[in-house]
Amino acid sequence: MEITGKISEVREQVKEWRRQGLSVGLVPTMGYLHEGHKSLITRAVAENDRVVVSVFVNPMQFGPTEDLESYPRDMDRDAALCEEAGASLIFHPEPSEMYHEDFSSFVDMNTLTGGLCGKTRPIHFRGVCTVVSKLFNIVVPDRAYFGQKDAQQLAVIRHMVSDLNFGIEIVGCPIIREEDGLAKSSRNTYLNEEERKAALILNKALTEGRKLVESGEKDADAVRRVITDKINTEPLAKIDYVEVVDWNTLETVEKIDGPILAAIAVYIGKTRLIDNFIVE
Ligand code: PAF
Numbered sequence: 028m029e030i031t032g033k034i035s036e037v038r039e040q041v042k043e044w045r046r047q048g049l050s051v052g053l054v055p056t057m058g059y060l061h062e063g064h065k066s067l068i069t070r071a072v073a074e075n076d077r078v079v080v081s082v083f084v085n086p087m088q089f090g091p092t093e094d095l096e097s098y099p100r101d102m103d104r105d106a107a108l109c110e111e112a113g114a115s116l117i118f119h120p121e122p123s124e125m126y127h128e129d130f131s132s133f134v135d136m137n138t139l140t141g142g143l144c145g146k147t148r149p150i151h152f153r154g155v156c157t158v159v160s161k162l163f164n165i166v167v168p169d170r171a172y173f174g175q176k177d178a179q180q181l182a183v184i185r186h187m188v189s190d191l192n193f194g195i196e197i198v199g200c201p202i203i204r205e206e207d208g209l210a211k212s213s214r215n216t217y218l219n220e221e222e223r224k225a226a227l228i229l230n231k232a233l234t235e236g237r238k239l240v241e242s243g244e245k246d247a248d249a250v251r252r253v254i255t256d257k258i259n260t261e262p263l264a265k266i267d268y269v270e271v272v273d274w275n276t277l278e279t280v281e282k283i284d285g286p287i288l289a290a291i292a293v294y295i296g297k298t299r300l301i302d303n304f305i306v307e
Contacts, residue, residue, distance in 0.1 A: 028110045030117040034165050037079065037118050041166055049076035053168035053195075055159060058082040058119075059099040059213035060108045063203040067172040068112035070200055077115040079166050086122055088154025099216050118166070125161060134160045139186055139277045143179045143270055143290055144301065155180055156187050163193050170196040174203075176210050178288050178303045182277055202302070204230065210302045217298040225263035226295045229302040232257035236271075236289050237304045247271040247280045250289060258293055267292035267299060274305055 031037060041051055052075030054067045060082075071078045082105055089095035102119060109117055134156040139145075145152055163171065173181045181199045188197055203211045208230035209223075218226055236254040244250060255269045272279055274286035283306075290303040 028106070028114055028116065030106060030119055032118075032120045032124055034120065034124060037116065037165055040116055041079070044077050050170075051075055051166065051168045052078045053162065053166045053171045054078065054080045054114070055162050055171065055173070056080060056082055056105075057084045057098065057213065058105050059101055059216070060105045061203075061211045061213065063174055063176065063211040065108055065112050066203050067174060067200050068109060068114055070198065071170065071172045072113035074198070075168075075170060078113065079116045079118055079168065080109045080114045081118040081120075081162050081166075083118070083120055083125065083158070085125075085154055085158040087126070087157055088151050090148055090150060093148075094214075094217075097217075099213055118162075125158065133157045134187065134191070136183060136187060136190075139179070139183050142272065142277055142279070143268060144292060145179070147267055147292075152180070152183050156183065159184055160187070160191070160193075163188075163195055168195055170198055172198045172200055174201075175199050175305065176202045176212065176301065176303070178290055178305065179277060182274075182288075208234075210300075212300065214298055214300065218295060222263060222296045222298065225261050226298075226300060228258055228261035228264050228295075229291060229293055229300055233289065233291065233302055233304050237306070240283060240287070240289070240306050245283045247283055247287070250283070254289065254291060258291070263295055265294040267294060274307070 052071035054071050056064050084098050133153055135153045140152040185197050209226050232254045235257050236250050239250050239253050250271050251269050258264050269291045271287055271289045274288045286307045288305050292301045
């Protein structure tokens, strides 16, 4: 497995693979990889001849008060995990390689990005769409892999790929959880012992919500209420949002009569965690 920070070297390598008739998968990440990322890489390795993992903490998707500086980084550990999972190449650029001094072009979206995480993170999806477009243009993969934990991101990227004719298959992969149910996230490392226990409330609340939907409840407000009430039993938890939306449009629904996404963002102490379930 090779590691490079240079766009030109990625291009050359992929060109060589293409010359050999090999298919290429891409797993975009911000590093500090965990079992969730590993499941994406493993799937990509199973479905492609070669796999590129990008490790780049993208400054453009962080708001001014967010955790860009403190976002955890450990390239040695990331490289070991990628190697073990069977990746062929890690692309680990410096911000200056991705954004030259007079960088001024962006990819933005008018739908899907205003609600859920977009409400409190207004520039986030512009940063995600821009960097993912750049990665798609650099690697030109056949398939790219994203986790369902960032369900809004997955929907936004699918929409962007369709709008802009990228011709790349977007593969959504299931949420990977710790044994006690907490969704794996690089940000879990911010939690102290007490907060780590408190964070279990996210999955507990969603489990109650899902049971209600699966028992046939059609009133989306009733589902929101069950999830909200459960989260509010945890003193360390502060709700950012609890939403039940149409899984295709991400519009709030009143009546559940098609595929829905129930998504939550909750602060545990200072750490903002997200989680969700989808009922198709
Ligand atoms: O999900 C992430 O880790 C990031 O948003 C992504 C897709 C790698 C873009 O920076």
